[in-house]
Amino acid sequence: MNQDIERVRERIEALSAEIEAHNYRYYVMDDPTISDARYDKMIRELEKLEKQYPSLASPYSPTQRVGGQPREGFATVRHLSPMMSLANAFDEGELRDFDRRVRQALPGEPVKYVVEPKIDGLAVSLFYENGLFSRGATRGDGETGEDISENLKTIRSVPLRLRKIVRALEVRGEAYMSKDSFARLNEAREETGEPLFANPRNAAAGTLRQLDPRITASRRLNLFVYGIGYSERVDPRDHSDVLQLLQELGLRVNEFHLFDDMAEVIKYCLDWQSRRFELPYAVDGLVIKVDSLVQQQRLGATMKSPRWAIAYKFTPEQAVTTVKNIFVRVGRTGVLTPTAEMEPVRVAGTTVSRATLHNEDNIREKDIRIGDRVMIQKAGDIIPEVLAVLPDERKGDEKVWTMPSECPSCGSRVARAAGEAAVRCANIACPAKLWEGLIHFSSRHAMNIAGLGPAVLAQILAGGLIHDPADLYRLRFEDLVALERLGPKSAQNLLGAVEASKKNSLARLIFALGIRHVGERSAKILAAHYDSLEALMGAGEDELMVIPEIGPKIASSIVSFFAAAQNRQVIDKLVQAGVNTRAARNSSAGAGPLAGKVFVLTGALESFTRQEAQEAVERLGGKVSASVSRSTDYVVAGEKPGSKYDKAVSLAIPILDEDEFKKLTGMD
Ligand code: IVH
16 A cells, blocks of 8 residues: 555656646747647646545645635735835936946946846746745735735746755746737626726736636736845856746746847847837836846945836837727627727837727716827737827817617617626627627637638628528538639638538537637536537536636526527527537546446535535546436535435435545545
């Protein structure tokens, strides 16, 4: 037995080390060397072993990223040295002034500068003890911050274990949200009528201060480290050595450059002005630091900021233009989004002629009128938005705009739900919704039907060939070639893509249906949980909410989606057309000691949460269902069981108490 345990311990350690090495390659070096599938396989094996042998599971295991439960609030943390801010330079002249001050304080000495991108995120500190992540905090007031350890652990590039053991090390860095994640988050929020984040920085701040680490995990933050706040037994000479060392320890460090004099630094800064728009994250400037740590120490700091560093801030990319018109776009879920059409103007690297006005409240608050001169900006350099009106430039003929009371696409009355900023068209057959729905259905991450671009789709719709996504599968070659501008070859390709899409995974299909709040990730989770679309359609809200990451909003949206007769009809048609609605299970599923067994949980368990109990069942191959029926194999009854207990008795289904359940799942 002891030998067995020893073997398991060795296997756990070997797996952890291998996974950590791949994490480093993937999240820090951005250079993975194995496939996602092989990586997932290792994670699953490790999870399984840790569940079977909980005493061997380390809190620093690579599986422990989203372990934390929601909290009431954050504890405060005193920083080991103050987290200061930086003085700013807005032009070349101010950079030269900085260089002059540095040289005056270090007469006759050569000075080297390191230049790093200044990421527009949130300053955080990470504390490692004996190489293990022990705590992370926000900057707060610079002296004390908030303990956001659980949230930082959800960031995959934050190592839970350093690659070399260092006694004590506090590193500083910037947590941020990529432009992509920011755009996706705001899109989802716009759909649900939740307030939008103004830029990736605010989004990152809101996400890091989430009390529920599962929400933080779902929003995918990232981090670059740029310095050390406190350390024991590491003594680099230069800041560039620090960055090198941090990278060797497994932390994610951004590119940096060393320069011998300020003229070169300035040239580099000017080059960056346009380069910054090409990056996947928002950069609001560059940080210039004296390289030698001895020189840094001699230069010292003012009350607020070090004298050895300065932030060169890029000119904010705003522009003034005229609102020519305001029109309304109807989205896939029927939300009416007012959009400004403007005189084209160059902002942050591109020419902009449209800006979202978000919703009617925003227009009213900013008093935006047709004909107004407005200041626009790209939110986090990405989504153009109207910042403010320039009232002094009004001539008096500007027109106040109001939200239409009818859908601009189908003429149905629109409504605004209580507590939401969004106005919606409720007509299921609204052509604008159909249009957006089809674009979504066929998009790359959904059913991936290539060849169904907007031009082709417009013709197909105009020809009255389809009325819902399922009609795509009824398209015939003769109908397509009859369309203008669609040759036989394109028609054939399109039909081929439609045909091929029938074999898509269940996850793609669930995502493609366009159920409100069900994004790609939720779709994958649902497909992993249910054997078929039919099974998902039969699920009630309670049952759905037991699934990790499926909250009440998603659950209720799924249930009402499948309750709508029109949606069920579309699904029937999809099934008839031969579209796959079953989950492909790999060989490991369906195996396990509880394979095929259906459990129902009722009452409170003492030693684990509902979710943990469910996970235990699923890990062993079983399933958890929300309601008792003849197909239930076991009912697990905790304290104060509900009516499910009585039902189990009446159907003579075996009832397990907590101890029996623990034995059965090997958790005793
Ligand atoms: S060094 C003593 N380097 O900019 C201050 N800061 O006001 C040391 N920031 O919120 C800061 N990228 O988090 C430094 N490469 C970088 C940075 C950086 C972003 C942030 C920092 C702080 C602000 C400085």
